Each structure stands twice: as structure tokens, then as C-alpha cells.
Amino acid sequence: MGADGKRKIAPSGDHVILHDSSxxxxxxxxxxxxxxQVLARCKALGDHPIAPRPRPVRFPALGLLVKFGTAASIVEGQCLYALQGRTVLRVPEVYGWTVENGRAFVYVELIRGVTLQDRWEWLSEKSKTVVCMQIKDMVDDLRQIEEDPMNSYVGAIGNQPPEEILFHSYMTPARSFHSVAEFHDWFALPAPMPPGIQVHPGRFDLPDDASIVFTHGDLHPSNIMISARWPWDRWEWSWAWNIWPWDWPDWISWLWKGEWSWEDPPRVLAIIDWQQSGWMPSYWEYCKARWTTKRGSDWQTTYFPMFIEPTDVLEAWLVFAYIVAF
Known part of the structure; x- marks a missing residue:
């Protein structure tokens, strides 16, 4: 899964420090x-470290961000490790992970930019299109990753159970699945059925012949980092003041290193939040992107179909997604 096309095998232990990282x-x-120290900094910022998924903690002087919580998973660290070195796809570098008292801590590169969600409404149609074409190049690169034909499965990296958040509110699968058909049988299982009917009719609309592809699982604008403009540019001062709780030395360092840009359209710096990633049916990326975006928004109707191919499985998928999610 690296730049040379060979698969990088991620360390499987609960306590990993990548001493060869940057x-x-x-x-x-x-x-x-x-x-x-992470929990103490979380408290100092006014957050609640006992929450299942607290806001990640930044250590700007170290260029470090720590994702943690009982709902966090070292699977994200393992995924980022495996994706390092792609020629087009950009992801945060991972520095290590650990588990303590039921909480996972994943140490990753701090991407100094803004989310596409924060800047979307200020972009011109041309800029939005150019950004989506950059995302398309990265998604195409992701799709170049091939599953081991001798170990095909649906699940998270390393043949682990899928970390898809949809499943957490109903039931979390205890294992990966040997085939798309087996996964569909499980996905459709919670659906209520009339007496005498053992299989929900919608189950047959889920295509068992769908290919298995490596999937991000949450390609939402909040998970796409783009280059920031000058922080005092008419709107970004309020963003910078509220979103980046740094002290003045941190700001000076950010400006001095040139980690901002006058570029319009902006550059896509990285795709983040890979916890839900894994080997999933090929339609899953599009369906999840439709699920997580505002209905009727230009992002949903015009822009994300530029980099994720629409699928006619959506209506069947939604039937079971609503059941397992609610």
C-alpha cells in the first residue's frame, strides 16, 4: 500500500511508537x-476527557494531534501507517498509538490548515470544482490499492471487524466477513419481517457481486483539510480565533513557516479521520457520503459525485442503514 505498490503491514500491538517517523x-x-498529559491538556482546554470521543488535543509546537477516547481505535493508526507513501493520496503521518484504561490514543501529524467545511461557503464555483478534482485524484489513488486475493474480506485493515460508526448504535460485528454476500446477510438481519418471511425483500437489492475496495467511510467536508489563507482575511480571523486555541508563539511559528496560502483555489492538504476505513463493497463510499451530507446541498447534488461515482444501490442501502443506525 506504499508508493511502490507493495503492502505495508501495520504493527498490530496496542502500544506502538514509530521511532523512524518524522x-x-x-x-x-x-x-x-x-x-x-493528553488528558490534562484536554481538561485545560475546557473539554471533557471522559467523553467517548473528545475533541482531539493539539500540541502545535510539536506538530502533533492526539485522537483519543473510549470510542477511538488504534485501527485508525494502523490504517494511516499502511497508507503512508502513496503517490497522490495525502494523509496525516502517524507517530504511534497506545491503549490505557479502555481509551485508545492515536498520535498523528497536525495538519495546519482548515477543513473544507469551514471554507466551503466562501469558495467560488470554480474553486469548488478544482478542489473536488484534487479529491478525485486522491480517491482514484486510494482505489488503486488491491486487496490480497488470497485473503479477501469485508472489514477493517488487518482482517479486523469493520469500525463503521453506523453499526455502533445497534450492534458491532465481532469479526470481519469472508464475502460481500456474508456481509449483506448480516447487514440485512436486523430488518423486521412479516410472519413466515425469513429474509427481508430488500436484501435481494444488495448486490452480492459488488467488488471490495479500500474505502474511507466518511468523505465529509469536515474530514478534508485544505490550505488556509492569511488568518486576518475578512472571515478567517474569527475562524482562527475560535478554532485554533494557540498562544502567540504558536501563531508566529505558523506564519513564519509559511503554513498559510493566498492560493485560490486552495490546495487539498490531506484527508483525515480514517477510523471507519476498511475493505467495503464498492458502493459503500457513495452511500455513506450521501448519508452524512445535508440533503439538497450543492455538495450532495453537484460536487461530491465528481469524485465518488453514484450508485443505484442507494435506496436499498438506506433501508438497512436507517434500521441499524436508529
Whole structure:
């Protein structure tokens, strides 16, 4: 899964520090913050560290972001490790992960930019199109990753159960699935059925011959990082003040390093939040993107179909998605 086309095997342990990552080359004497330090910083920022999915904690001076919580998963770290080195796709570099007291802590590169969601309404139609074409190049690169034909399955990286958040509100699968058909049987199982009918009629609208592709699972504008403009540009001062709770030395460092841009259209810096990623049926990416976006928005109707091919499975998928999610 690296740039040379070979699969990178992610470490499987619960406590992994990637000493060969750029973090330790930049900071040879530094250590990754301990879980206790992460929780303390979370409290200092006014957040609630006992929440299942607290807001990630930033360490700007180290170029570090820590995702953590009981709902976090080291699967995201393993996925980012495996995706490092792609020629087009850009993801945050992962520096390590650990598990303590039921909480996972994933240490990743801090992408210094803004989310596409934060800047979307200010972009021209031309800029929106150019950004989506950049995303398309990255999604196309993601689709170049081929599953091992000797170990085909539906699930998270490393033959683990899918981390799809839809399943968490109803039932979490305890394992991966050997085939798309087996996955569909499980996905359709919670649907209520009339007496005497053992299989929901909609089950037959889920295509068992769908190919299995590596899928992000949540290609929402909030998970796409783009280059930031000058922070005092008419609207971004309020964004910067509220979203980046840094002190002035951090701001000076950000400006001095040139981590901002006058570019219009902006550059796509990275796709983030890979916890729900894995090997899924080929229609899943489009269906999930439709599920998570505002109905009738220009993002849903015009722009994300530019980089995710629409599918006629959507209506059948929605039947079961609503059942398992609610």
C-alpha cells in the first residue's frame, strides 16, 4: 500500500511508537505525550476527557494531534501507517498509538490548515470544482490499492471487524466477513419481517457481486483539510480565533513557516479521520457520503459525485442503514 505498490503491514500491538517517523527526526530528544498529559491538556482546554470521543488535543509546537477516547481505535493508526507513501493520496503521518484504561490514543501529524467545511461557503464555483478534482485524484489513488486475493474480506485493515460508526448504535460485528454476500446477510438481519418471511425483500437489492475496495467511510467536508489563507482575511480571523486555541508563539511559528496560502483555489492538504476505513463493497463510499451530507446541498447534488461515482444501490442501502443506525 506504499508508493511502490507493495503492502505495508501495520504493527498490530496496542502500544506502538514509530521511532523512524518524522516526529523523532524533528524532535530527537522528545517523547510522545503520555495519556495522562493528553488528558490534562484536554481538561485545560475546557473539554471533557471522559467523553467517548473528545475533541482531539493539539500540541502545535510539536506538530502533533492526539485522537483519543473510549470510542477511538488504534485501527485508525494502523490504517494511516499502511497508507503512508502513496503517490497522490495525502494523509496525516502517524507517530504511534497506545491503549490505557479502555481509551485508545492515536498520535498523528497536525495538519495546519482548515477543513473544507469551514471554507466551503466562501469558495467560488470554480474553486469548488478544482478542489473536488484534487479529491478525485486522491480517491482514484486510494482505489488503486488491491486487496490480497488470497485473503479477501469485508472489514477493517488487518482482517479486523469493520469500525463503521453506523453499526455502533445497534450492534458491532465481532469479526470481519469472508464475502460481500456474508456481509449483506448480516447487514440485512436486523430488518423486521412479516410472519413466515425469513429474509427481508430488500436484501435481494444488495448486490452480492459488488467488488471490495479500500474505502474511507466518511468523505465529509469536515474530514478534508485544505490550505488556509492569511488568518486576518475578512472571515478567517474569527475562524482562527475560535478554532485554533494557540498562544502567540504558536501563531508566529505558523506564519513564519509559511503554513498559510493566498492560493485560490486552495490546495487539498490531506484527508483525515480514517477510523471507519476498511475493505467495503464498492458502493459503500457513495452511500455513506450521501448519508452524512445535508440533503439538497450543492455538495450532495453537484460536487461530491465528481469524485465518488453514484450508485443505484442507494435506496436499498438506506433501508438497512436507517434500521441499524436508529
Amino acid at each position: 516526529f523523532f527526526r524533528r524532535h530527537p530528544t522528545a517523547q510522545l505525550p503520555t495519556p495522562a
